[in-house]
Amino acid sequence: MRRPRWPALLASLVRLNAVEELQYRANFVASVLATSFWIATALLTLGLFFRHTTRLGGWDYWEVVVLLGVFNALTGVIESVLRPGIGQLADDVKSGALDLVLVRPADAQLFVSFRRLDLWRVTDIVLGLALSGYALIRLGHVPTIWQSGAFLVALVAAAIVVYAIWVALMSLAFWFVAVENLSVLFDALYEGARYPVSAYPGALRFVFVYLLPIAWATTVPASTLTGRLSPVTALGAAGVGAAAFLLARLLWRTALKRYTGASG
Amino acid sequence: MSTATVWARRYGALIRNAWLVDLQYRAAILLWVLWGVTEPAIALGIWWAIAGAGDVAGYGRADFARYFFAVMLVNQLTIAWDSWYLDRWIREGELNFRLARPLHPAHEATADNIAYKARSGTILLVVWLVTAAIWPAVRLPLDPARWALTALAVLLAAGLRFLISFTTGLLAFWTTRATAIMELHAGIAMFLAGRIAPLALLPPPIAHLATVLWFRPMLAFPVEVLTGAVTSTPELLSGFAAQVIWLALWLAACRLAWRRGLARYGAVGG
Secondary structure, three states, X not given: OOOOOHHHHHHHHHHHHHHHHOOOOHHHHHHHHHHHHHHHHHHHHHHHHHHOOOOEOOEOHHXXXXXXXXXXXXXXXXXXXXXXXXXXXXXXXXXXXXXXXXXXOOOHXXXXXXXXOOHHHHHHHHHHHHHHHHHHHHHOOOOOHHHHHXXXXXXXXXXXXXXXXXXXXXXXXXXXXXXXXXXXXXXXXXXXXXXXXXXXXXXXXXXXXXXXXOHHHHHHHHHHXXXXXXOOHHHHHHHXXXXXXXXXXXXXXXXXXXXXXXXX | OOHHHHHHHHHHHHHHHHHHHHHOOHHHHHHHHHHHHHHHHHHHHHHHHHHHHOOEOXXXXXXXXXXXXXXXXXXXXXXXXXHHHHHHHHHOOOHHHHHHOOOOHHHHHHHHHHHHXXXXXXXXXXXXXXXXXXXXXXXXXXXXXXXXXHHHHHHHHHHHHXXXXXXXXHHHHOOOOHHHHHHHHHHHHHHHOOOOOOHHHOOHHHHHHHHHOOHHHHHHHHHHHHHOOOOOHHXXXXXXXXXXXXXXXXXXXXXXXXXXXXXXXXXXXX
């Protein structure tokens, strides 16, 4: 059988999931309500910090809100694509369900990553970007064409970095089969992306930029948008994104060699 | 055999069983502990940066460090996952065989909590001791009276949070969104229970609300006893009184929800 080209495969996965999700329209309302609630708690938390300070790691209130919007948009990517897809990998390795993926005439990594989409959570992306936009208005800052372009590049790179982190963490399941809640590791790390890295003590900042590159997820895109970093930074972000993608691909291949299947 | 001996043997068996089940999930429990300390660790990082410019409402850097280490430990010792279990038991019918046992399912849940907290609490206590050996800021005086009072406050808080979680889980008799209600409660508790900042740093009306409701008794009060923020007898007495009163109220709510819910459950399944 001919392997389908990846755009065609992706399109049909999106279509299948859309058909399924449209049956559960009440989930849309629940999802919007939950997201609004969590945005509100995040804003209240920020408000609490800013009751006692005027700057957080050198950023003022509305700058951090721009970052919070980016954080929320990325959360949307995570909850709609990554957690339901690659996030289930540990379970599949444990139960042997990965067998059923590997025998398909499609790229296994692509299929595992996009097989299940929680499309209602896409509202998080919209609400997050809206929050960033509102914060920019409050800052009185209109991004230039270059800044906007750099932001888009940095945001796509951020999504790829976060994806690569998921692949890296989930690949651990091939070595440590018994650990069922590996995704908790991601949640713990991602909490660090809520605030600009400059707010953390030096050692932690180093870790977030170079070792567990969570700084590229929110701090960099938000900085390009507000003009804190020059648009040239987008080139760096693109480089980090590309490197992260290649590493994730390499790690996936290495890990898969360890997989022996349910019956093996 | 006396009643006390019977119950001691029952609980001995239940806790042993829960301990052995948890033993299979050692690594998973370690990850849950790690996840549990992230939020206070990040809050500490942020307050640490803010307090670099000077004390915040009387809290210096070392005070924040002690406060959030205490939050990590007390939160781990009082956290209760029971609403998630009950939600599953009720929706998927796993409650049925538990009802057939000659023992209320709350006892199994209590034993699970004791076994889980003995393990995760020990992990955190060791982490704290190791950290304190190299970082003086998080050291606490070895004052037996304070540790004894803390133990009592933690015990009451654990009971309170167990009842809140159990009762919320029982809402699964009526709705499929019981765990969402629990998460909503967790979001509110982030502020009111003192997870994101000491209550003294909240706007006074909100801090007052937290004290009047069950939020301070469920976490902030034992933390304050442990860090030495609360030492005077009247403060201690009113804190413990609030814990006991809310424990009694949530126990009443729990019994009511259990009775009503079970009647409804029987009707649906029968």
